[in-house]
Amino acid sequence: MTLSGALSGKRILLIISGGIAAYKSLDLIRRLRERGASVRPIMTASAQEFITPLAVGALSASHVYLDLFSREDEQDVGHIRLARDSDLILVAPATANLMAKMAQGLADDLASTVLLAADRPVLVAPAMNPKMWAHPATRRNITTLKQDGIHFIGPMAGEMAESNEHGLGRMAEPLEIVASVLSLLDGGAKPLKGRSAIVTSGPTHEPIDPVRYIANRSSGRQGHAIATALAKLGANVTLVSGPVTIADPAGVKTIHVERAEEMRDAVLGLLPADIAVMVAAVADWRVATSSDQKIKKQPGDAPPMLALTENPDILKTIGHHANRPKLVIGFAAETQNVEDNARLKLARKGADLIVANDVSPDSGIMGGERNRVKLITRDGIEDWPDMDKNTVADHLARKITQMLETS
Missing domain, CATH: 3.40.50.10300 (CoaB-like)
Known part of the structure; x- marks a missing residue:
């Protein structure tokens, strides 16, 4: 069974935040597009320290949105348009910082402002150091986000970017994220349908x-x-x-x-x-x-x-x-x-x-x-x-x- 076309006509707004896992977003864009989805990317300032808008734009075949105060993009209140003109908002990777903003309703850049204005399903793929993931503040934020209806995929366990670090914090793999996207967008078009x-x-x-x-x-x-x-x-x-x-x-x-x-x-x-x-x-x-009958215990007999x-x-x-x-x-x-x-x-x-x-x-x-x-x-x-x-x-x-x- 091939998943080609499983996301045909679906519009994904992909928010890429800062972290070494941002490199996986390049493959994620490719996986989404080969299934027929259109991908419109937003990159935070931190994300641009890890991968370039040029690479993201080339793979998505789309304009890459970077700045809340872009005169060109905001002439028609672009952050509201971005929030509404999609079938699903996908945050991958999602840093502890961005999730904290989401939980508190902060809106100080394009990504957080779009998320605050969103009225579409939001799927978050966290990626961070295991100690950051386990921190009480992060756990409180996750509880809040889940209560707010935010969907999560991952994180997964494994080796971290830091030397000798291992634990729960790796961003889910692109195909795992795609499976969650499929599940959220169309209950009939499940990734294992037909299996x-x-x-x-x-x-x-x-x-x-x-x-x-x-x-x-x-x-x-x-x-x-x-x-x-x-x-x-x-x-x-x-x-x-x-x-x-x-x-x-x-x-x-x-x-x-x-x-x-x-x-x-x-x-x-x-x-x-x-x-x-x-x-x-x-x-x-x-x-x-x-x-065929219950074995009876007889006095004096061996087991x-x-x-x-x-x-x-x-x-x-x-x-x-x-x-x-x-x-x-x-x-x-x-x-x-x-x-x-x-x-x-x-x-x-x-x-x-x-x-x-x-x-x-x-x-x-x-x-x-x-x-x-x-x-x-x-x-x-x-x-x-x-x-x-x-x-x-x-x-x-x-x-x-x-x-x-x-x-």
Whole structure:
């Protein structure tokens, strides 16, 4: 599926503020225009210290607006015209300073004045040092902006421009921003529209007898959230869920299973598909022969011996299948050597991406509300900060969109 023309006729007002991430705006302009959007740029004075209006103008094929007091641009109250003559206002990168102005309603340059006069959707892609992002003043401003209806994409975790700096503060990648633009501008023209996705979620229960079973502590929250996030971006999602106590996600077809063999059969029955995200914590073993009756404890008898046999490896089966989805993503829940084990799993299972996390008992991740993951690909590792599971799902859905677009 190509996204060419997905933004045909859409008018984007792009505000570029000062920061090293401004260089990404050049690629962002190209990505927006190749999808049919027209891009009208505004550059702050600080942005011009990092990239030139000449480069921005050449890529956007548009006049670049720089000065609130330009006699030529302001002869017809140009800042009001700019604010209204667009379908969406995109701020990328958005510095802590510009977001503070937005939150306080300040208007001392062209960019902040246009934002104060805006009556269109505003999407902000923050970029700053992790300590600036985490500062209480910035957190207060973000809360205010969200209450005011401002939309956010990112920031993401990774290496900063400063030497030896790492954390949450990188501007989202251009394709991730484009996915958010598409989602905001047209609920029908979603970036994953026409794509089919399979998501597995929850634990499996492997019966010992009619009463007892082998299982794990997976709640299904992360898998269900990922199914929801993919559906929001337009994918036709089928969720194969093990036994959980949470509700089926809206807008998603859900197949309920108990055992690993049932989950494997359900997944294979959904092929072919474009995307497979294997989140379920499938039990590695099952009892070779489960009892039809409850196993009774007899006084003086030794505990019964349970002969175990290996369950099917669903991720490996999908990763090497003749009808293999274009994108196969697995999860690695580890308690030690997280990165090393995830790299081995990536190669062994035939996956394109492994989402790895540390589920040691003191992490609170297994069965909890939050998650901290590392994304392992053949090209490297992305270390994401602690986030709630819905936010992880939204970020991963945008990552999937990006990977499909560039594959």
